[in-house]
């Protein structure tokens with residue numbers, strides 16, 4: 001459905017400033033009907049990638065194919081304008097027009113777009129699109145007289161009204177409060193899945209990405225560092241950046257030999273023995289179990305001292321000193337702990353992930 005090959009965007013530096021490589025040789029494929037997400041921190045090149053696919057930004061290199069036809073190719077000097085790409089887009093700010101009603105906002109692409117529709121069709125298609133986002137009763141309201149969540153739905157209806165072959169969503173939930181965001185996550189995924197629309201979603205929120213996506217691409221500084229299902233990127237990160245970005249992790253440096261990794265606080269046994277040499281062991285805080293007494297598990301039990309704790313209901317987030325290392329551990333919220341108390345930590349071998357040591361980590 002969508003194929004992106006070696007996409008590159010370099011912004012020329014202004015007044016002698018250095019050039020910014022916003023997108024650096026990015027390649028991925030999105031299958032028909034797939035919910036595909038670009039995830040990464042602010043400034044990693046997500047919007048630039050999306051805008052290049054939309055035709056709103058001109059890349060400096062690479063190739064983009066949509067539904068089998070080339071819409072951009074640097075080598076062949078092909079550049080199909082945005083209004084010929086049959087895409088729906090919701091921008092990072094919803095960009096709805098404040099002087100228009102809800103109806104006129106959604107009708108805008110049908111009336112002013114490249115594929116303008118016959119007048120009789122406009123009403124039916126706008127009302128169909130509004131029904132999809134459950135706003136059919138709001139058609140005549142001025143757009144500013146809506147809540148943030150409703151405005152976000154107007155933007156979504158406008159993106160869907162032309163029955164696009166590909167829907168591009170750029171952080172559409174970032175302006176909503178936490179509760180509404182949770183509800184909209186589920187709604188958007190159900191809606192596009194029921195319509196069978198291929199969706200390319202952009203977010204910096206790893207929970208949002210995991211809850212909504214079939215496939216996640218993790219980006220760092222203009223490059224893809226990992227691609228996979230939500231389970232792949234969360235449970236099986238292949239690099240320290242992904243491990244750290246996908247949720248709270250302990251990143252422990254060590255030297256690997258076989259399944260034994262020598263760290264500053266002792267030998268950690270792991271199941272994977274793929275790498276020898278300098279590694280980082282990734283251990284999520286909630287896989288560590290902490291006991292007040294020494295347990296009889298043979299391997300991977302380390303004595304530590306509780307340094308700090310904060311009670312957050314579902315668990316107690318704690319920091320435990322083990323040797324010279326400070327490990328983040330989720331403690332049982334039904335127990336009471338005292339700062340400074342001695343704890344025995346068990347790190348299960350099958351829940352450790354070993355990744356190569358990176359220069360910056």
Ligand SMILES: Nc1ncnc2c1ncn2[C@@H]1O[C@H](COP(=O)(O)OP(=O)(O)OP(=O)(O)O)[C@@H](O)[C@H]1O
Nearest residue numbers: 011020021022041042043044045046047048049204
């Ligand atoms: N018009 C521009 N001129 C120069 N540099 C730009 C321009 N637009 C973006 N950049 C730079 O390109 C890089 C990528 O920007 P981009 O907007 O794609 O990031 P993003 O991943 O969408 O971030 P965010 O999560 O903050 O929206 C950033 O370093 C940014 O400063």
Ligand SMILES: [Mg+2]
Nearest residue numbers: 046047048092
């Ligand atoms: Mg952005």
